[in-house]
Amino acid sequence: MxxxxxxxxxxxxxxxxxxxxxxxxxxxxxxxxxxxxxxxxxxxxxxxxxxxxxxxxxxxxxxxxxxxxxxxxxxxxxxxxxxxxxxxxxxxxxxxxxxxxxxxxxxxxxxxxxxxxxxxxxxxxxxxxxxxxxxxIWPIDRQQYPGWLKRRLQIAGLQAEPAAVAALAHQTEGNLLAAVQEIEKLRMQGIEMVTEEIVQEATGDSSRFDAFGLADACLLGKLGEANRMLGHLKAEGNEPIMILGAITRKIRQLIMLKNCSGAQQLAEGFKQQFIWPKQQQPYKSALQRLSQKELHRALRTAEATDLAAKGSGDDPWLLLAQLIVILSGQTDNIFTLT
The missing domain is CATH 3.40.50.300 (P-loop containing nucleotide triphosphate hydrolases)
Structure with missing residues (x-):
């Protein structure tokens, strides 16, 4: 059933x-x-x-x-x-x-x-x-997202003003892992009632290094920034498999979106992939820069990275670095695509 x-x-x-x-x-x-x-x-x-x-x-x-x-x-x-x-x-x-x-x-x-x-x-x-x-498993859509956040806050033992839930929804824009991380940060602060001001202060650090920021830097073609983020994530003790999950999802979405022709089809594609307007610019940049061949090379590299993280013998951090180069669209200077 x-x-x-x-x-x-x-x-x-x-x-x-x-x-x-x-x-x-x-x-x-x-x-x-x-x-x-x-x-x-x-x-x-x-x-x-x-x-x-x-x-x-x-x-x-x-x-x-x-x-x-x-x-x-x-x-x-x-x-x-x-x-x-x-x-x-x-x-x-x-x-x-x-x-x-x-x-x-x-x-x-x-x-x-x-x-x-x-x-x-x-x-x-x-x-x-x-x-x-x-x-x-279907993604949480825009209308369901504030309710989902409210339930997650309650599960964490937090009460939140409606304005605080709205602010958290605006800051995280459907990024569930990022939302859970922010809720955990709020829980660790021992706050009884979460206000809009508390949310703004907790989520306002735009320099935060996380896997999703790394993935967006790749899609925007910012190789230097992506490499710095990867180094920071490694130094913080993050597992390669957690970083890979955020990147692989975006690769699969890009492969689906690459089949869209014209603005209307692309808009519908974004809707089907549950990519909100605030999240679309990195995808648009990558779609203009990357070919289907490069995207499928990225997917194969992601699969190899997954195997390496599970003990195949290869270095998962080295493969992640190669994956970043591919998604940044600068492979011609590093190695030849096959």
Whole structure:
């Protein structure tokens, strides 16, 4: 069955399904939904977790063999499969088999980016939808955003004036991770009532280094600024995978927007990608400067960086630096595109 994110808690309270498919492009919402499923699985006494990354060259038979194998340490396991491009290289036959013939010893969690209409018509997707739970994660739209911020403030134990919520919405403009960071900063200050003035003071530092500022610097072609930000983030102890998430999302959005021809199609593309007016200028700059070839090179480099961050042996910081060069549009001076 297919559910909304606000139905996940109730669905999990009714018992675990054998299979879950969570898809979406917002890193925070995707992470939180998966964490909720993992917590429910753990609550049922399932402690062991096996992680699979379906990258290029992934051996699907290994997944099937692991799914049918008995665990030496636990009676039940969580098998977590991550598919970065959302397109199983075996055309989904392994997933279809596991969904249609679930093992009582396993809970199967599949994590993908947002899946297009064509993928949702495939046999493997329909098998998961029929025998398990499908949860598409949709971005928070402009009308929902203030309400979402208010709930997040309440979860953090904060009360906020309406003007403060409006100010926070204006400052963060739909950037959920940035909003959560700002709310955590407010919580750490021990403030009982958040006012507009407090929000303005807390979020007014435009020199703040974060992954989203880094991504925007890349899109604007500011290579020097992007490199300084990357160095600062590394020095602060940030994980490469967290920085990569913000950049990869923008690359995927740019690839979709590159197909738009004319101002009207581009405006509709921005709307479909949930990119607000305040956020659009870096995208417009990148679209004028970068070709589809460069964007796909950036995506491949992002995938290699993801593998490096997970232990492939390459240096993820070096690959992040290369990714910044590509997105800044200055690759001709560094290396030749293939």
């Amino acid at each position: 297919k559910i909304r994110q606000d139905q996940l808690g109730q669905t999990l309270s009714q018992g675990l399904a054998s299979c879950y498919l969570v898809s979406g492009d917002d890193p925070l919402l995707l992470m939180e939904a998966c964490d909720e499923i993992r917590a429910a699985v753990k609550h049922q006494g399932i402690e062991e977790r096996e992680l699979f990354h379906a990258e290029s060259g992934f051996e699907w038979r290994n997944l099937l063999e692991e799914a049918s194998a008995m665990s030496l340490f636990a009676s039940r396991r969580l098998l977590e499969l991550r598919i970065p491009n959302g397109k199983p290289s075996d055309k989904g036959s392994a997933i279809k088999e596991l969904a249609e013939n679930p093992s009582p010893d396993n809970v199967f969690l599949i994590i993908c980016p947002r899946l297009d209409a064509k993928t949702q018509k495939t046999a493997w997707y329909k098998a998961v939808e029929k025998h398990g739970v499908v949860l598409p």
